[in-house]
Amino acid sequence: MKRLLALFFVAVLVLAAILVVRTVRLKPEQASVPPATLITVDAGAVDRFASAVKIQTVSNFGQPIDADAMTAFRDLLATSFPHVHAAMTHEVLPSGSLLFTWKGKDPSAEPVILMGHMDVVPVEQSTLDHWKHQPFSGDVAEGSIWGRGTLDDKAAVLSTLEAAETLLAQGFTPARTIVLAFGDDEENGGSQGASGIVKELAARGVHAHFVVDEGGAVVTGMLAGLDRPLAVIGVSEKGYLSLKLSTTGTGGHSSEPPAHTAIGELALGITRLEANPFPGGLPEPSVKQFEALAPWMPFSKRLALANLWLFKPLIVSSGLKDPKMAGGYHTTTAVDMVTGGTKDNVLPTTASAVVNFRILPGETTDSVIAAVREKLNDPGIKVEVTAAGSARNPSPVSPTTSEGFNDLQTTIHQLYPTAVVSPYMVQAATDASYYYAISPNVYRFAPLEITPAGMTMAHGFNEHIGVDNYRHMVQFEAQLIQSVK
Numbered sequence: 001m002k003r004l005l006a007l008f009f010v011a012v013l014v015l016a017a018i019l020v021v022r023t024v025r026l027k028p029e030q031a032s033v034p035p036a037t038l039i040t041v042d043a044g045a046v047d048r049f050a051s052a053v054k055i056q057t058v059s060n061f062g063q064p065i066d067a068d069a070m071t072a073f074r075d076l077l078a079t080s081f082p083h084v085h086a087a088m089t090h091e092v093l094p095s096g097s098l099l100f101t102w103k104g105k106d107p108s109a110e111p112v113i114l115m116g117h118m119d120v121v122p123v124e125q126s127t128l129d130h131w132k133h134q135p136f137s138g139d140v141a142e143g144s145i146w147g148r149g150t151l152d153d154k155a156a157v158l159s160t161l162e163a164a165e166t167l168l169a170q171g172f173t174p175a176r177t178i179v180l181a182f183g184d185d186e187e188n189g190g191s192q193g194a195s196g197i198v199k200e201l202a203a204r205g206v207h208a209h210f211v212v213d214e215g216g217a218v219v220t221g222m223l224a225g226l227d228r229p230l231a232v233i234g235v236s237e238k239g240y241l242s243l244k245l246s247t248t249g250t251g252g253h254s255s256e257p258p259a260h261t262a263i264g265e266l267a268l269g270i271t272r273l274e275a276n277p278f279p280g281g282l283p284e285p286s287v288k289q290f291e292a293l294a295p296w297m298p299f300s301k302r303l304a305l306a307n308l309w310l311f312k313p314l315i316v317s318s319g320l321k322d323p324k325m326a327g328g329y330h331t332t333t334a335v336d337m338v339t340g341g342t343k344d345n346v347l348p349t350t351a352s353a354v355v356n357f358r359i360l361p362g363e364t365t366d367s368v369i370a371a372v373r374e375k376l377n378d379p380g381i382k383v384e385v386t387a388a389g390s391a392r393n394p395s396p397v398s399p400t401t402s403e404g405f406n407d408l409q410t411t412i413h414q415l416y417p418t419a420v421v422s423p424y425m426v427q428a429a430t431d432a433s434y435y436y437a438i439s440p441n442v443y444r445f446a447p448l449e450i451t452p453a454g455m456t457m458a459h460g461f462n463e464h465i466g467v468d469n470y471r472h473m474v475q476f477e478a479q480l481i482q483s484v485k
């Protein structure tokens with residue numbers, strides 16, 4: 001017994017030693033990057049951006065794009081950025097999206113594609129009173145530019161054009177061709193805009209060196225224990241699926257009900273679905289993110305992140321307990337709509353619900369459908385894919401070893417020398433996922449400087465961006481374009 005106990009203590013000591021050695025071995029290393037002379041942002045840049053915010057290029061769900069607003073927006077770009085329109089090939093694709101081609105010194109080299117979208121989400125009338133500045137005012141006040149689209153995503157579109165305009169005025173030619181691709185229906189799924197752009201580029205035989213879209217940011221104060229900015233580059237995104245579940249009943253008078261009506265049967269199915277959530281896991285981008293973060297974290301957190309082989313189950317299970325975090329660890333299940341019944345004394349003949357799933361890499365729309373059928377465990381509940389156009393598998397994971405990732409990382413450090421750069425998994429769906437058809441190197445990043453307070457602004461109210469932040473975005477885009485080899 002004594003020997004067993006001694007052996008046990010030795011084992012614990014060895015394990016502790018391994019954990020500590022692995023932890024202290026990780027030392028934070030500040031990246032050293034070549035110094036950069038950032039461009040001087042033109043004095044008119046902020047006004048040009050504000051003017052673009054005023055145009056109501058709203059994507060209303062299920063409705064066609066407001067063609068007049070889009071035309072006005074494109075016209076404004078033409079007058080705002082004369083060098084861009086003179087020097088680049090400029091195309092309006094049939095859907096209304098925009099494609100600029102800036103020929104590089106080596107036109108045979110694969111181009112770099114800088115993306116953005118010109119449309120914005122609608123403003124809920126009930127929130128109008130909450131806006132300090134009206135959503136399409138484009139007001140420049142309190143050190144910020146205000147309005148719908150200032151973050152999502154007109155800042156990216158305008159800052160990219162502004163950067164190109166300045167570089168062109170200086171006589172700059174990029175090393176390889178730069179394509180600017182701006183969709184016009186991202187907020188409706190990009191099925192015409194981004195999808196159309198990619199089809200067109202693919203038909204022309206274009207294969208991209210790398211692609212940059214929205215979806216990343218420079219966040220501060222978001223992660224307890226990290227006392228410096230965190231620049232997150234999206235390297236993959238979750239999949240998307242909505243399923244309609246429906247049941248049928250015999251109908252009849254409600255004085256003679258069956259044990260479960262159509263509604264009751266559906267409710268039982270929904271209950272089983274919610275009681276059996278999808279299992280947790282740690283997708284590859286999150287593993288890479290933890291590896292990047294580990295050296296910068298205080299000892300206790302570093303201990304866990306440096307020893308994922310041991311602590312992964314603990315990290316996953318604690319992540320799953322927090323609804324704000326859980327999406328990073330499993331395929332989420334959200335029962336979003338339900339209908340059924342017509343009258344208080346009539347048995348319902350049908351009932352249905354729509355359930356939305358955000359799919360973790362490693363699973364597919366098909367595997368989710370199969371799992372849902374199993375969880376429902378009731379052949380009486382019909383399962384159909386709804387809004388089939390928006391169903392998509394999780395995107396592939398872009399490498400962190402490509403020249404594109406490296407260019408982004410270097411440019412980030414040139415603007416934010418103390419930032420920790422990490423890959424991450426985007427939980428929302430963006431236009432970027434279409435671009436895997438023409439490049440494995442698809443990244444989601446723009447230096448939107450975000451704090452916890454600003455997290456809900458993008459599709460909420462009081463959307464605004466700091467004037468300084470916008471200027472940094474212009475400098476970032478210019479620096480990135482110049483860094484392309």
Ligand SMILES: [Zn+2]
Pocket residue numbers: 117152153186214
């Ligand atoms: Zn967006």
